[in-house]
């Protein structure tokens with residue numbers, strides 16, 4: 449699109465997806481993903497048995513906690529993710545987090561565009577940033593926001609509608625901040641390492657960002673993706689899945705597996721930073737999002753990243 453600004457292109461593409469949702473037209477070429485090295489999209493894939501970890505048991509008597517830590521260690525070194533249950537966040541609160549995301553995405557486009565990502569920024573509402581003519585686009589809208597450190601929040605991009613959006617997101621940040629500590633400690637303990645060794649590298653001034661994802665229904669889920677294959681650059685990621693519509697796939701042993709929905713569970717995955725800190729024992733899994741032709745899917749990912757100017761590296765005791 450020579451002659452138009454990237455922003456104008458972004459605007460017209462975002463309208464394109466909106467039109468497609470309404471009119472159900474053919475898929476534009478820009479959205480066609482060739483499977484490439486990562487294989488087919490539309491095939492039926494097996495369900496992955498993602499280990500379910502009861503976080504409440506981690507603080508119980510040592511035998512029971514020991515068993516749960518073994519399960520955690522297995523989960524993180526095999527598929528790189530687990531379903532956390534009994535995590536202390538009420539079902540009704542998780543429903544509210546999902547609910548405010550749903551209400552925001554249901555607003556008219558003009559209202560959502562008040563929170564649009566700017567041309568040179570990464571935060572805010574929008575679809576894929578177009579960096580090259582040949583880049584396959586993801587079939588998604590997202591709202592990306594910094595949560596922590598608090599003084600780095602761009603509150604002008606935090607929706608005022610629905611009116612409890614900001615309050616819910618603030619509360620969710622606090623709850624996940626506490627869980628991050630619990631999980632980083634458990635990860636270290638599961639490897640018989642000093643319990644704070646990951647947490648110390650993670651640092652006091654760690655960054656948390658949220659990505660609210662909307663995947664509209666897609667007329668050709670066999671040709672395109674909601675998110676192309678990637679591994680998260682975070683230390684760990686919390687994913688609040690849609691309770692009704694599946695879509696996440698994780699790669700293990702060169703094969704895609706579907707991640708099942710467990711109501712009330714938070715899916716937690718290792719990111720590249722913890723893979724490094726654990727000297728590669730824990731895996732930052734390759735994952736992608738497939739689409740549904742009938743139904744939209746809404747998820748909320750929260751990325752927890754080590755303090756930005758802290759150097760990280762494999763924890764000493766993991767060196768062979």
Ligand SMILES: O=C(O)CCC(=O)C(=O)O
Pocket residue numbers: 659661675680687695696735736737747748749
């Ligand atoms: O929406 C999902 O299921 C996963 C999203 C994801 O992987 C991401 O935002 O990094």
Ligand SMILES: [Fe+2]
Pocket residue numbers: 678679680735
């Ligand atoms: Fe991801």
